[in-house]
Amino acid sequence: MGFIKNLFQSKKQKQRAQKYRIGMEKTRENVFNRLDELLKSGAPITEELFEDIEELFITADMGVDVVLSLVEHLRNSVRVQDIQDAHELREIIVEEMFKRYVKDEIVDTNLKLSDGLSVLLFVGVNGVGKTTTIGKVAHLLQKKGKKVMMVAGDTFRAGGINQLKIWSERTGSEFFEKPKGSDPSSVMYDAIAYAKQHDIDVLLCDTAGRLQNKKHLMEELGKIHRVIGREIEGAPQETLLVLDATTGQNGLSQAKIFNEVTHLTGVILAKLDGTAKGGIALAIRETIGVPVKMVGLGEKAEDLEYFDIEEYIYGLFSDVI
Ligand SMILES: Nc1nc2c(ncn2[C@@H]2O[C@H](COP(=O)(O)OP(=O)(O)OP(=O)(O)O)[C@@H](O)[C@H]2O)c(=O)[nH]1
Ligand SMILES: [Mg+2]
The missing domain is CATH 3.40.50.300 (P-loop containing nucleotide triphosphate hydrolases)
Incomplete structure (x- = not known):
């Protein structure tokens, strides 16, 4: 799982990524910094924690269906991998986001222009x-x-x-x-x-x-x-x-x-x-x-x-x- 950490390290140096970081400050402060609190090192993993995570993501407007299935995946991972410390959920969440949204497909975000007008x-x-x-x-x-x-x-x-x-x-x-x-x-x-x-x-x-x-x-x-x-x-x-x-x-x-x-x-x-x-x-x-x-x-x-x-x-x- 060092993948995510490495990726974030390399992003830190990129100017474009910084623009997102700055532009998304409000979302990060209001929602994702609270996630940081919830997933403190040594915090136990309880059903209440899952519910708090769910609520946070719904507040961030990620969409109820998306959030429910994401948190269900977390519950499963905790069970299967016998995870005890909430801190370990951080990388699992980010990795799951990548799997869901980056998938294997390359999404072409370029504007489509033809040769003529x-x-x-x-x-x-x-x-x-x-x-x-x-x-x-x-x-x-x-x-x-x-x-x-x-x-x-x-x-x-x-x-x-x-x-x-x-x-x-x-x-x-x-x-x-x-x-x-x-x-x-x-x-x-x-x-x-x-x-x-x-x-x-x-x-x-x-x-x-x-x-x-x-x-x-x-x-x-x-x-x-x-x-x-x-x-x-x-x-x-x-x-x-x-x-x-x-x-x-x-x-x-x-x-x-x-x-x-x-x-x-x-x-x-x-x-x-x-x-x-x-x-x-x-x-x-x-x-x-x-x-x-x-x-x-x-x-x-x-x-x-x-x-x-x-x-x-x-x-x-x-x-x-
Ligand atoms: N902070 C911020 N403001 C934006 C952004 N895009 C547009 N705005 C502001 O949103 C307001 C409305 O923008 P417009 O471009 O007039 O919106 P519109 O859709 O053309 O509006 P109508 O033609 O009236 O339907 C303006 O004050 C813009 O400066 C953005 O990405 N960030
Ligand atoms: Mg307009």
Whole structure:
């Protein structure tokens, strides 16, 4: 089991892992440092301890089913390996997290781009961080030398267009808009026509925030998705649901419904830095089957990281191991 310790040692030196560590401070302090207390050296293993662990993980929003099966595994390990000291459970927990989430598969978190014009569509409920995330993604793609254009598909909210425009200026991206109140599908249609003529590599399409239970707004989103697909084969290359990490389990029901309407290709978990319940990333993967591709760790253009399960688990448990 030295594997985990070695891995954490090497992560300590990595700058990217440090970003997770810093970004996930709240989750770590509120939840995982309490785990540290529970698993003190010499503490006996009792049924009460299992229940406390269960409660802690549920508080971290890891999802009830996930937590119950994890703790059941702990109980079994204790029985089979005749473990007496709670301290020994630390590595078992982290190792089990790895087994469950890293598995053997390699999860591709890179944004899928095609050789020609690619379209990335950003969807989600109100205020989750869609527009800001587009700014961050533009920053990332610009650094890779891509010619990026932002499309102001939020024609509904006052200030929605201008907020995106500011991000386009900040990141040196092109910008496409139509007057407030325009049909968002027609904005996408015109933007694609423009992009085809101007050698754009990637379109980042903003949409208005919408609650998943508003039927007509969800239908509108379905239409946006279809129009994009009709104009460019294989587009949108990515339909990304932006979730606010601070809203916890509610994000799971949002994901299910958005997935039905637009066939999500990934989730971007914004505001992971602002929550004490950072376990949600684990629940999304397990219950929705759509990968978390990126996480937002702050409000600035550079505060976006590709989701890396190893670094994420390090961010959660680095004080415990
Ligand atoms: N701390 C933190 N704040 C974030 C992050 N992402 C977005 N925000 C903040 O969240 C607030 C809402 O972000 P927006 O990008 O406007 O959200 P939106 O989904 O476009 O909102 P609507 O268009 O109104 O639906 C802003 O104050 C952002 O600065 C993040 O990763 N961390
Ligand atoms: Mg917005």
